[in-house]
Amino acid sequence: MSTLLQQYHAATSTDVQTVLNGIVNGSYSFLVAFPVAADDHGAAGPFTFDQAARSELIQLLLKDLKSSPKGRISSKDNALALLALKTLGKNPTGSEALGTAPNLSVLLELVASLKDDPDASGEALRCIANALLLIERARSIFISKEVNGGETCISLLQKSTNPDQILVLSRTLFLSTVHASPFIISLVEEKRNGNSVVELIGGKLDLLIISLLSGTKMAKEAMVDILKFTFNILMHYPKSLDTSPDEKKIIGDNWSTKLDPILPPLLRVFHALPPTFPAPVAAPLTHVIHSLTTIPVSPALRTEWFGPSSGSSSPRSVATAVVIPPSPRHNGSSSSSRTHSPVRSGTPTSSSPPSPAVSGPSRDTLFRAHTLLEVALTHYFPDATKPDDPTVRKLKSEAGSGAGSDSLDDELSPLVVLITRLTRDWLVPVDLDRSAAAGSLESRPDMLGRCLRLLGSVYHLRLKDLVGEMLFAMCDSDATTLSTLLGYGNVAGFLFNKGIMSAPLPDSFYVARL
Numbered sequence: 001m002s003t004l005l006q007q008y009h010a011a012t013s014t015d016v017q018t019v020l021n022g023i024v025n026g027s028y029s030f031l032v033a034f035p036v037a038a039d040d041h042g043a044a045g046p047f048t049f050d051q052a053a054r055s056e057l058i059q060l061l062l063k064d065l066k067s068s069p070k071g072r073i074s075s076k077d078n079a080l081a082l083l084a085l086k087t088l089g090k091n092p093t094g095s096e097a098l099g100t101a102p103n104l105s106v107l108l109e110l111v112a113s114l115k116d117d118p119d120a121s122g123e124a125l126r127c128i129a130n131a132l133l134l135i136e137r138a139r140s141i142f143i144s145k146e147v148n149g150g151e152t153c154i155s156l157l158q159k160s161t162n163p164d165q166i167l168v169l170s171r172t173l174f175l176s177t178v179h180a181s182p183f184i185i186s187l188v189e190e191k192r193n194g195n196s197v198v199e200l201i202g203g204k205l206d207l208l209i210i211s212l213l214s215g216t217k218m219a220k221e222a223m224v225d226i227l228k229f230t231f232n233i234l235m236h237y238p239k240s241l242d243t244s245p246d247e248k249k250i251i252g253d254n255w256s257t258k259l260d261p262i263l264p265p266l267l268r269v270f271h272a273l274p275p276t277f278p279a280p281v282a283a284p285l286t287h288v289i290h291s292l293t294t295i296p297v298s299p300a301l302r303t304e305w306f307g308p309s310s311g312s313s314s315p316r317s318v319a320t321a322v323v324i325p326p327s328p329r330h331n332g333s334s335s336s337s338r339t340h341s342p343v344r345s346g347t348p349t350s351s352s353p354p355s356p357a358v359s360g361p362s363r364d365t366l367f368r369a370h371t372l373l374e375v376a377l378t379h380y381f382p383d384a385t386k387p388d389d390p391t392v393r394k395l396k397s398e399a400g401s402g403a404g405s406d407s408l409d410d411e412l413s414p415l416v417v418l419i420t421r422l423t424r425d426w427l428v429p430v431d432l433d434r435s436a437a438a439g440s441l442e443s444r445p446d447m448l449g450r451c452l453r454l455l456g457s458v459y460h461l462r463l464k465d466l467v468g469e470m471l472f473a474m475c476d477s478d479a480t481t482l483s484t485l486l487g488y489g490n491v492a493g494f495l496f497n498k499g500i501m502s503a504p505l506p507d508s509f510y511v512a513r514l
Helices: 001-008 018-027 051-067 075-089 090-099 103-113 117-136 135-140 149-160 165-175 182-189 197-213 219-240 256-272 285-292 300-304 336-340 364-381 388-397 407-422 447-454 461-474 481-486 487-498 507-514
Strands: 321-323 343-344
Touching: 001 018, 001 090, 018 075, 051 075, 051 090, 051 103, 075 090, 075 117, 075 461, 090 117, 090 461, 103 117, 103 135, 103 149, 117 135, 117 165, 135 165, 149 182, 149 197, 165 182, 165 197, 165 219, 165 321, 182 219, 182 256, 182 388, 197 256, 219 256, 219 285, 256 285, 256 300, 256 364, 256 487, 285 407, 300 364, 364 388, 364 447, 388 407, 447 461, 447 481, 461 481, 461 487, 481 487
Parallel strands: none
Antiparallel strands: 321 343
């Protein structure tokens, strides 16, 4: 038996703090590695736990917390005791002990009974979240009727305005909905206090964007986790309605109008999040984009996607500005001033035509997505940089995973998928300058030129394929239109990979043959 376990058995209410601090502060020797029995080392150190000792100490702590303040743990020690419990649970064997129906139920009881002690109730929630993270079967146990943990978390989320608590609740709900289950169906179809889960999420997103923009601590992290929870619902609920599960469908093919209310708050977040640096597209923006890629552009949602119509068949935007963050490689160079210039819908470029003003406030999601991708591509591929240039990968690695994804594919591919859904005539406007003075399409230092150069990439394969699919979809999946619009040489490799082995002939050829 470990020394700490022996000390806890012998502790009284007056000296239990010393033992609890010993668990918290002296536990680092067994947090990462799986525990080994003391006799495997000959003589166990004071903080060495075998599985039996850890489980016994967890049960003792839960028992004393449940009986507090009558037992050895007083009210003032609840938060510390739960922190010790969380520390023990960071090891998979500890979380395995916590992830049982009886123990999860006790933790939920503690969350409720300690609601006036935010530190203690927060630690109890973190004990649950850790158990669900490390022990997969605990997730189904948690949302079972025996524990009913999912419903409890939803109830708590409805009342919560604290980003830290929203973070832990959202993470617990995210882990509880990783796989399709009846719980997800009940979340969408049943109303609680008059609100559906999508309305609940919408309210929290609106709350968190205000908190995030005002610099509230943990607001960004809470936003990330509630968006992960949102994605699980948008992914799994429509599948539950699919009458032909054997047919392979891509994200967005299935949809339910019950999920429609989630689009406006997602778009509000998408438009409100400020630019980031060094990675132009980073969390939580990446998580918003993931969720948006699951939502179709249905007639009922068209106005939400594109804003009030200006009478044009293509969505347009009112004048807006997005500042392109400077690239470290351009400081002091002649192109530095260009990277600081705002990209405006009222200021046409070769790849973004002017947008007529519309009355009233407007929000053009396609323009916002287009601008984000242009900012990102300009950052990683300045001027006419080739996509496989070593400096591109170096710039991405210098940004680090904290600024975005480790992979440029992972960072930008969802944004390309979103644009593929929304693109009309933004990349190749009807008034595109095709004169010799403007240069070939693929050599231009604009978004269209960068996309065409990506079609020849050998390092960014997923991004390359998705850019090709975006351009192909933009041309109504017609190889002749694609070749005529962008030049066969630019798209030949993409078409070859799709099984189109030769250059499609223009319509004029067939007309001349008649």
